[in-house]
Amino acid sequence: MTDQTAPHRQDPPQLSQMGSWIAASVVIGWLIVYNILRLGGDTPAKAALPGLIIGGTAGLVVFAVGFVVVRRLVASGRVIGRRPMVVGGTFDDQQRDALRIAAVTLLFAAAVALITAVAEAVEWFGVDGDRPVGTIVLMAWNVVFAAWVADEAVRVRRSLVDGIETVYFGCLLTAVLAGVGISRGVLEPLQVILALSGGVAAIAVGMAVWRLGGARGIPVSMIGAVAVTVGALALPILV
Numbered sequence: 619m620t621d622q623t624a625p626h627r628q629d630p631p632q633l634s635q636m637g638s639w640i641a642a643s644v645v646i647g648w649l650i651v652y653n654i655l656r657l658g659g660d661t662p663a664k665a666a667l668p669g670l671i672i673g674g675t676a677g678l679v680v681f682a683v684g685f686v687v688v689r690r691l692v693a694s695g696r697v698i699g700r701r702p703m704v705v706g707g708t709f710d711d712q713q714r715d716a717l718r719i720a721a722v723t724l725l726f727a728a729a730v731a732l733i734t735a736v737a738e739a740v741e742w743f744g745v746d747g748d749r750p751v752g753t754i755v756l757m758a759w760n761v762v763f764a765a766w767v768a769d770e771a772v773r774v775r776r777s778l779v780d781g782i783e784t785v786y787f788g789c790l791l792t793a794v795l796a797g798v799g800i801s802r803g804v805l806e807p808l809q810v811i812l813a814l815s816g817g818v819a820a821i822a823v824g825m826a827v828w829r830l831g832g833a834r835g836i837p838v839s840m841i842g843a844v845a846v847t848v849g850a851l852a853l854p855i856l857v
Contacts, residue, residue, distance in 0.1 A: 640681055645794050646846070647677025653853040656801070709777060712833070716826040717774050720782070720819070724771035727789060727812075727819040728764045734796075734808045735760035741805060756799050760812070763792050767819070779830065782823055786839060789820035790846045797850030810851065817847025 652669030660668075709717065738757040742749055770785045796813035800806050824839030 640678070643677035643681035644674040645677070645791055647673035647675070647680070649673065649794050649798060649850070649853070651676065652798070653801070709830070713826075713829045714777070716822075716829040717777060717779070720822040720826040721771045721775040723815075723819040723822040724767045724774065724785065724789075727792070727815040728768040728771065730808075730812050730815040731760040731767070731792060732764040734805065734812050735764065737805055737808055750802070750804075752798075752802055753804055756795055756804060759792070759795055763788060774826070779826075782827060782830075786820055786823045786827065786843075789816045789823060790843060792816035793820065793847050793850045797854050800851070801854035813847060813850050817843055817850070820847070 648670045651673030652665050655665035655669055735757045738753055738760070742753045742757065766788060767785060770781055773779075774782060793813045793816040796809040796816065799809040800813070820843035821840050824837060824843050827839055828837040
């Protein structure tokens with residue numbers, strides 16, 4: 619059996635991974651600043667653009683600094699994390715169980731996202747007068763997410779894990795955007811379910827990544843998924 623935990627050269631992140639990290643940094647930064655502005659008394663419409671500009675820029679800066687630091691650590695010979703190996707049929711029982719759980723939760727999240735997108739479309743077309751642009755953004759992302767995650771769930775079930783780290787950030791981004799939907803009053807019950815399903819899928823994927831890396835150290839990705847999901851649900855309620 620192939621040793622999954624043996625040290626290996628750390629390859630640079632794929633373009634899709636870079637894109638998801640950048641998108642997650644921008645949206646999370648936006649959500650934080652947006653809710654700070656809401657706490658200061660701004661309306662959702664008034665807080666949206668400044669939150670995007672300030673929070674998105676801050677998110678990009680944090681991402682850029684972190685990326686440079688990690689690159690320097692890697693260049694010095696330190697391996698930052700362990701990317702799952704792209705192999706099928708060579709995992710142990712715990713790794714296969716983790717992949718099965720991840721696949722199921724991803725499929726469920728995809729189904730909830732698709733249902734939410736359809737409901738958002740129905741609500742958007744039923745609006746009299748000016749239709750909110752924000753709902754289109756949420757709806758478009760949910761459609762893309764549903765198709766992407768359903769395909770990734772099938773791949774994960776077949777033990778093809780080359781995209782598993784990227785889909786983790788996609789799940790977190792979905793939870794964050796669902797929180798934005800809650801704050802804007804767009805189908806709040808469905809947005810809560812979507813945030814929870816995205817968060818649970820991220821936790822399951824984080825567990826799978828941790829298992830594939832040898833289950834060593836603290837499962838930071840799982841802890842991060844819990845924190846982001848709680849924040850996405852709590853901040854709109856608090857403000």
